[in-house]
Amino acid sequence: MVERLNRGLIQVYTGDGKGKTTAAIGLAMRALGNGLKVYMIQFMKGQIFYGELKIAQDYSPDFVIKQCGRPDFVNPVNPDPVDVKLAEDALKHAEGVIKEGKYDIVILDEINVAVKFGLIKLENVLPILKNKPEHVELVLTGRYAAPEIIEIADLVTEMRLIKHYYDRGVQARKGIER
């Protein structure tokens, strides 16, 4: 068991392939198995049941998942002001959780997309990353990671889609995709 991370880093999972959010969840589980605490903030996701919500309940309060969006898709070109407000509030909340330093790992799920769609400003995200407490590990997921975020990050993995069954008309499946 580990007490705290000596030095928390910044990880980014981006790209058009599958496995970004699930890698973050797997990382969360490995950390929980080592006695660490994990807080996941999901941008642009809300009121939809994902299997991971049940798991977070099982490990509460050491594993928290906070959904900060609506079930509807966000308009990437002209986002609804409601979605902008939800994402801005999510970022403020994330900043508070990170600064507090109570959770060893803070996952900002889909934050890259929230930036890309203009829901939150990159200039408001960067200082939060730069000023994080030393011991806190940050994990950012979502396509379209900004070059400035990649620059700051310690670890960047691109998930590349090589082959996908969606192309063959198979829909998202309960138990697997959610």
Next chain:
Amino acid sequence: MVERLNRGLIQVYTGDGKGKTTAAIGLAMRALGNGLKVYMIQFMKGQIFYGELKIAQDYSPDFVIKQCGRPDFVNPVNPDPVDVKLAEDALKHAEGVIKEGKYDIVILDEINVAVKFGLIKLENVLPILKNKPEHVELVLTGRYAAPEIIEIADLVTEMRLIKHYYDRGVQARKGIER
């Protein structure tokens, strides 16, 4: 909650980036959160504590992780006969678990590497994939996925290393990498 998957597919996570095994674990957790059962067979890993082992204990018997290797690194050029035997036994065990069909998702962790290093033969792996029960989802992880496996798979994601702190001399950290 889902009773069973109507149709299990074959997923592959490969490439030199991070997040292959953790994506498989995240996928396992999402499935467990939906009431599915998961069996993970880890090739070439053994007697080392990973955080996920603790998690599997928590969800036993619905989540099983079986380590089928030794703690030592496998020699990729001239693998020790002991490692060959362990991997061959792991594959036989995997075949049994898959055929039995009791577990909705069977994860063959690092199997791509076991094939690449010549511990197990591709010609022995392919029939297991082709003859899996309809409802069983297979997840194969590890670098160097063989073209024949990619051909059979429904979903293939390549994790690409864009930036890694190992390059800066940071070692694998307990709670994160294991």
